Amino acid sequence: MKKFIAIIMALSLVLALTACGGGSSVTPAGNPAGDTSGPVASPTEPAVVSGNVKNVAMVCSGSLGDNGIFDMGAEALRQAEADFGIEYEVLEGKNDPSLYYDLLLKGAQGFGMVIVNPGYQFESYLEEIADEYPDTYFFYPDGICPVEKDNIYSISYREHEGSYVAGVMAGMMTTRVGFPGINDQKTLGFVGAVDTPTIQNFLKAFEQGAKSVDADIEVKSLIVGDHNDPAKGKELALTLFDQGCDIVYQAASGSGNGVTEAARERGLYTIGCDTDKSPLAPDNVMGSMLKNVTKSFYDAIGIFAKGGTMEKVQYEGLAMGWTGMYFAPDFQAKMPEDVLDAMTQAEEGIMSGAIAPIDAKS
Amino acid sequence: MSFSQISFLQTLFGPEVFAAALRVMIPLLLAALGGLLTKQAGIENIGLEGLMLIGCFSGFVVNYYTSNWIAGLIGGAVFTTLAALLFGVFVISLRAHEIVAGVAVNMLGLGVTTYLLRAIFGVKGSFTDPRIRGIPTLELGFLENVPVVGVIFSRQSIMVWIGLALVIAIHFLLYHARFGYYIRAAGENPQALSTSGISLPRTRYITVLIHGVLCGLGGAYLSTGYLTQYVENMSAGRGFIAMAAIAFGGAKPMRVFFSAILFAFVESLSNRLQLVEVPSYFALMIPYVVTVIVLAVTSWREKQKSKTSTL
Numbered sequence: 001m002k003k004f005i006a007i008i009m010a011l012s013l014v015l016a017l018t019a020c021g022g023g024s025s026v027t028p029a030g031n032p033a034g035d036t037s038g039p040v041a042s043p044t045e046p047a048v049v050s051g052n053v054k055n056v057a058m059v060c061s062g063s064l065g066d067n068g069i070f071d072m073g074a075e076a077l078r079q080a081e082a083d084f085g086i087e088y089e090v091l092e093g094k095n096d097p098s099l100y101y102d103l104l105l106k107g108a109q110g111f112g113m114v115i116v117n118p119g120y121q122f123e124s125y126l127e128e129i130a131d132e133y134p135d136t137y138f139f140y141p142d143g144i145c146p147v148e149k150d151n152i153y154s155i156s157y158r159e160h161e162g163s164y165v166a167g168v169m170a171g172m173m174t175t176r177v178g179f180p181g182i183n184d185q186k187t188l189g190f191v192g193a194v195d196t197p198t199i200q201n202f203l204k205a206f207e208q209g210a211k212s213v214d215a216d217i218e219v220k221s222l223i224v225g226d227h228n229d230p231a232k233g234k235e236l237a238l239t240l241f242d243q244g245c246d247i248v249y250q251a252a253s254g255s256g257n258g259v260t261e262a263a264r265e266r267g268l269y270t271i272g273c274d275t276d277k278s279p280l281a282p283d284n285v286m287g288s289m290l291k292n293v294t295k296s297f298y299d300a301i302g303i304f305a306k307g308g309t310m311e312k313v314q315y316e317g318l319a320m321g322w323t324g325m326y327f328a329p330d331f332q333a334k335m336p337e338d339v340l341d342a343m344t345q346a347e348e349g350i351m352s353g354a355i356a357p358i359d360a361k362s
Numbered sequence: 363m364s365f366s367q368i369s370f371l372q373t374l375f376g377p378e379v380f381a382a383a384l385r386v387m388i389p390l391l392l393a394a395l396g397g398l399l400t401k402q403a404g405i406e407n408i409g410l411e412g413l414m415l416i417g418c419f420s421g422f423v424v425n426y427y428t429s430n431w432i433a434g435l436i437g438g439a440v441f442t443t444l445a446a447l448l449f450g451v452f453v454i455s456l457r458a459h460e461i462v463a464g465v466a467v468n469m470l471g472l473g474v475t476t477y478l479l480r481a482i483f484g485v486k487g488s489f490t491d492p493r494i495r496g497i498p499t500l501e502l503g504f505l506e507n508v509p510v511v512g513v514i515f516s517r518q519s520i521m522v523w524i525g526l527a528l529v530i531a532i533h534f535l536l537y538h539a540r541f542g543y544y545i546r547a548a549g550e551n552p553q554a555l556s557t558s559g560i561s562l563p564r565t566r567y568i569t570v571l572i573h574g575v576l577c578g579l580g581g582a583y584l585s586t587g588y589l590t591q592y593v594e595n596m597s598a599g600r601g602f603i604a605m606a607a608i609a610f611g612g613a614k615p616m617r618v619f620f621s622a623i624l625f626a627f628v629e630s631l632s633n634r635l636q637l638v639e640v641p642s643y644f645a646l647m648i649p650y651v652v653t654v655i656v657l658a659v660t661s662w663r664e665k666q667k668s669k670t671s672t673l
Binding site for chain 2: 063065066067068195220221222223225226228229230231232234235236238239242243254257258261280
């Protein structure tokens with residue numbers, strides 16, 4: 001008898017499961033609520049009737065307070081609120097992937113424009129949700145979204161343009177005689193987070209920029225293999241300094257803070273990346289190659305708030321101010337005039353098309 | 363031998379590699395010395411990682427408020443010892459399973475430091491401040507011009523010397539001091555210890571406290587000596603590598619020291635392999651491959667040993 005009941009129970013379970021699965025759209029494993037009602041039901045109120053975007057959501061994989069892409073994105077939203085009169089909300093994913101689907105759904109249901117930040121964390125969810133909300137514009141930084149939909153727009157940065165200028169600067173400085181800390185070897189260093197096309201984009205153009213100053217300059221590069229291990233970042237930078245490098249360019253996220261410390265310890269130089277790294281070591285950070293997330297988000301929101309549209313893949317650099325070299329005022333005062341001039345020339349050359357930095361991403 | 367081959371070997375095996383290995387070794391070594399003590403006393407602690415992280419954080423916080431590196435080291439040691447005491451209470455007095463308690467220490471370490479980083483400094487991820495005073499290096503001017511040795515030893519952190527001294531001290535403690543005999547008896551034959559009138563819990567508690575101090579020093583060195591910043595989860599698996607070093611060294615101080623330096627050397631070597639055109643993914647894999655091989659050899663050796671002893 002017990003066995004019979006068990007079989008009946010098992011059968012009913014199986015039936016119930018197949019009944020549930022058949023009618024609804026696919027629900028990802030990461031969605032704990034198993035919410036299938038949202039996308040299927042006809043939306044009573046479309047968020048936007050096409051045309052001007054009135055409200056924007058930024059869906060983050062992590063939380064605000066990172067001094068990085070999330071805070072920079074939020075700053076763009078604040079500026080856009082003041083300048084374009086849009087409303088906005090930041091939906092924080094708290095590094096918990098089980099929240100991402102629901103947050104993206106919330107954004108898609110209530111907002112005319114949704115920025116997923118960073119894009120690659122949301123690829124699979126975008127694939128499902130974007131079709132269900134054709135009137136919502138989705139923005140995918142940083143890179144080119146592998147999911148092709150009419151309403152997904154990619155934001156990509158020309159890191160190679162800013163990196164070329166950084167290379168020109170480093171090349172002129174390392175061949176200089178008499179600048180404190182600069183040795184007579186024509187060797188530069190590079191520390192990258194992980195070996196990806198984006199990191200190669202930083203490296204190759206940096207190397208090209210340096211060699212445009214003097215073809216004998218050698219760039220030694222090391223990869224940390226981790227975005228957040230500053231101890232290893234420091235160790236790699238010390239290794240490069242031991243090898244005769246006097247300037248190390250870093251594109252290594254959190255691990256890069258270790259590179260900055262190594263430069264401070266040895267009294268040598270580093271070039272930061274993404275954000276201004278000079279507060280950590282004002283005398284040792286020559287400058288930083290900014291990836292201006294704030295400007296790029298602000299530009300994208302501005303276009304759509306005014307009822308315009310942009311390219312499916314907006315790929316910008318120096319011309320739009322999305323990437324470029326930044327100096328802390330203290331260090332800029334120390335930089336020789338001819339180096340600054342050469343950098344300005346390189347920038348103009350890139351913008352006019354006379355100089356073509358190597359693009360390792362495409 | 364051609365010129366390029368010579369420079370290749372210099373890149374890989376120059377004296378700078380050994381200097382780097384010493385720096386990298388210290389956090390591993392200190393945690394491993396702590397862990398080998400409790401292992402000798404019959405407690406396997408897999409919570410070294412969590413204790414180190416607490417040491418990183420508390421050492422950093424005390425250093426921040428006092429702007430004094432010695433106070434920072436002491437602070438790191440004190441708070442980590444408190445956490446180790448908690449582990450001891452669960453394992454020794456309440457007889458919790460040591461592996462479960464060790465896992466709990468690891469989770470507690472990550473959770474409490476992440477929470478407090480936000481509560482105290484209002485930031486997430488990482489924090490640094492000019493108020494932090496790094497542990498100074500010991501400049502040995504007379505060694506400066508000695509080839510090879512000068513590069514390796516003349517400009518190391520004070521903690522490197524303290525660490526090397528501690529290896530000898532712990533070796534002496536375990537094999538030449540009365541309390542060391544108690545510790546080993548607590549591990550090998552607890553009944554014998556009790557019947558000779560020595561309190562087993564007391565011996566184990568004191569061992570756990572010493573191990574807390576060592577883990578705390580290792581952690582504080584990481585955040586205020588090696589680096590002068592705190593980064594979430596910055597122990598980054600070093601506590602587990604320390605466990606591998608203990609296993610490979612058979613929980614004997616000198617052997618553990620040599621395995622720690624082996625791991626550190628392989629790590630510095632793998633950093634340099636990238637400079638001689640070895641693909642980064644391959645070079646970065648090497649320390650882990652070596653760890654796996656070493657552990658496999660260890661367990662094979664132990665198996666052989668137990669076979670011969672049963673015969």
